[in-house]
Amino acid sequence: MSFKSPFPDVEIPNLSVYDFLFGQVDAADGDRPALIDGASGAVTTYRALIAQINGVAGALAARGLAVGEVAALHSPNVPAFASVFHGILRAGGVATTINALYTAEDIAKQLTDSKAKFLFTVSPLLPQAEAAAAQVGIPAAHVIVLDGADGHPSLQDLLAEGAPAPEVSFDPGTQLAVLPYSSGTTGRPKGVMLTHRNLVANVCQIDRPIGIGADDKLLAVLPFFHIYGMTVLLNAALRKRAALVTMPKFDLVEFLTIVAEQRCTYVFIAPPVAVALAKHPLIDQYDLSSVHSIFSGAAPLDQELGKAVANRLGCRVRQGYGMSEMSPVSHAIPFDRDDIALDSVGPTIANMECKLVDPGTGAEIEQPAEGVSAAGELWCKGPNIMAGYLGNEEATAETLDADGYLHTGDIATVDSEGVVTIVDRMKELIKYKGYQVPPAELEALLLTHPQIADAAVIGVLDEDGEEVPKAFVVRQPGADLDEDAVIAFVAEKVSPHKKVRKVEFIDLVPKSAAGKILRKDLRAAEAAK
Structure with a gap:
């Protein structure tokens, strides 16, 4: 009783990510812009990107990164991210990407769990990256600061070495390419093993x-x-x-x-x-x-x-x-x-x-x-x-x-x-008197109100110990909106068991870097009251 895609199957080449993306770049494509820095307008062409990828791969191999070993990348979106990310994969390494908002403790946990040998970061994030690296025993020489910092190699240093990219051989179907960590919205983040073939x-x-x-x-x-x-x-x-x-x-x-x-x-x-x-x-x-x-x-x-x-x-x-x-x-x-x-x-x-x-x-x-x-x-x-x-x-x-x-x-x-x-x-369905209430449905409805800028809904216990929907609402600037108005707005548009029973006005809905509502944070705050 399964259902398949309505689209015909597509061919999936048995290639590494690097060979699939960059194995055949013709001369005209080489001059095309691959990355443009939004702030400065600086352009990295495909030719320059591939040269940087190979340069990073060569420098990592020269420093001892073996096929299947892990290198961590802790950076916001800058053009150099692409060079390093694909450089790690080109060297046969596994890239574990770290949330740029993580604390030193969070970074250390991921470095430990992934057994990372190297850590790439940027100077604004260096304090927490440096503290995490020291905690898990990654030497300063293996903490590469993309834009440079005293006591650490920079991306430019790696590229200037001119080390050739290594010849590597592996099975794309089994060789890990990346190790992202699941967001942890419902528990402790876990390392997700994705192969070259997966990507x-x-x-x-x-x-x-x-x-x-x-x-x-x-x-x-x-x-x-x-x-x-x-x-x-x-x-x-x-x-x-x-x-x-x-x-x-x-x-x-x-x-x-x-x-x-x-x-x-x-x-x-x-x-x-x-x-x-x-x-x-x-x-x-x-x-x-x-x-x-x-x-x-x-x-x-x-x-x-x-x-x-x-x-x-x-x-x-x-x-x-x-x-x-x-x-x-x-x-x-x-x-x-x-x-x-x-x-x-x-x-x-x-x-x-x-x-x-x-x-x-x-x-x-x-x-x-x-x-x-x-x-x-x-x-x-x-x-x-x-x-x-x-x-x-x-x-x-x-x-x-x-x-x-x-x-x-x-x-x-x-x-x-x-x-x-x-x-x-x-796991986030609210059970009201035996009926299932999806929080996402109520959140979507609340966002249609012109005076509501953002909203989140969780289940909380009422005075009788019954789980009921509670809305956390961010008002639009200058909005004149109270709890009764929010409750009435929802009640007009949903079945009785889906009504919002409680409302709290907040300044900001907690969200992950990917934009997911962190309902567990709201539940924790509610439990602490």
Whole structure:
């Protein structure tokens, strides 16, 4: 009773990531811009990028990095990130990318768990990187500061050595390429083992639905250290010889300035950026007419919010779904399918097979001949599915079954055309008097209120010990909105069991670097009251 992608299977070359992306770059492509620094406008061509990748690979090999050993990369989005990331892979190493917002303690945990031999960072992040490296025993000579710092080699130092890239040989199907750590929104972060084949497969699988072209200029504001930015930007865009315009962090004015000045055409975002694009008065002061498409991922995008962005900017808006364990994309609304509802995540991508399973009974849910199925946990299978969690056989067995299906932990439905809609995280459903209430549905509804800038919903206990939905709301500047008004707004639009019963106004909704709402932080704060 599984359902497959409506797209024909695509060929997946048996190549390393480096050979797949850069093995055949003709002379004309060599002069194309690969990366553009959003702040300065400095351009790195494909020819220069490949030379830097090989230079980093040579320097790492000369310093003793062996095939299969791990090097950590701790940096915001700067052009040099691409050179180092792909340099590690070119040397046969495994890149573990570290969240640029991490504390020294967080960094040390990832360095320890991944057994990293090297750490690349940038000078603004050096204090916490240096402290973490010292804690785990990585010598100063193996802490490379991209833009230079006393006591550490710089990227320029590595490139100046002129060491040739090593000759390496490995099986792309089993050799690890990257070791991102799952976001930890529901527990301790785990190292996700992704092979070269996993990454190559996902780039091939998303080529048709996402539709990046060689003439596109993509705004690279999604963190490269996150699997979403890593695959669609560092890999898919470079494969198509498009140009990446880098932004180290999201700032609305800088975002709008760069899009307008660089004439960016394709923008990949998470929903918090969509909220700003739909509602912020600054948007109208910038010429964003170059943008033909916006693609949202990492967290659910509400249909009305997506339509508001599309109407305001005069562009296509699409969304997709995935997770680190799937390299990450498994579903996407194709760029040429205006008929697919924007609150869905589109059909399953090529070479994948999925099923829905009732979390209560374990029974498989059939795809209907017409209409929409009942909701169940989404299971996915394909060449982009991870090899497992590093050093954690128990967690791997809980997530990957013997038939190769990844149990996503997300509740979804599928319609007769194969279009999938994510209802919510299985573990985050609120149980009100036995009824399941998806927080994401209420959050999407709250964002349609003109006086609400952002919102999050969790389950809390009421005076009778019953779990009820509580909304945490960020008001728009100057908004005149109280708890009763929020409760009444929701009550008019949902079934009685889905009503918001409590409201708290806050200044900021806690989110991960990828834009996911950190409901566990809200639950922890609630428990501490």
